[in-house]
Amino acid sequence: MLHAEVNLCSLFKRGEAKLVATTTMPCTSCMQTLCAYGIKEIYFREIYKESDAPAIAKVYGIKLEQIPAPEEG
Ligand SMILES: [Zn+2]
Incomplete structure (x- = not known):
C-alpha cells in the first residue's frame, strides 16, 4: 500500500x-x-477496515468523514 x-x-x-x-x-x-x-478534518471515500483512524480521530477530536463516490453516468 x-x-x-x-x-x-x-x-x-x-x-x-x-x-x-x-x-x-x-x-x-x-x-x-x-x-x-x-490536521483537523479528514474526508475519505473508501473505508479501510484495518485502520484505527476512527479511534484516533475520536481521541484527538478530528473530524473523519466518509464522502460517498459520485454516481456514474
Ligand atoms: Zn498509510
Missing part, C-alpha cells in the same frame, strides 16, 4: 494545513502522522 499521506505531509509545515481529502481512509500510522501535523 502506498502511504500517500506521509508524502503529502512532507509538502507542508506543521500547522499549515487543516484539511485533508483522501481516496481511502488513512491507515493507523498515516492517521498519527496527520494528527501530528495538526
Whole structure:
C-alpha cells in the first residue's frame, strides 16, 4: 500500500494545513502522522477496515468523514 499521506505531509509545515481529502481512509500510522501535523478534518471515500483512524480521530477530536463516490453516468 502506498502511504500517500506521509508524502503529502512532507509538502507542508506543521500547522499549515487543516484539511485533508483522501481516496481511502488513512491507515493507523498515516492517521498519527496527520494528527501530528495538526490536521483537523479528514474526508475519505473508501473505508479501510484495518485502520484505527476512527479511534484516533475520536481521541484527538478530528473530524473523519466518509464522502460517498459520485454516481456514474
Ligand atoms: Zn498509510
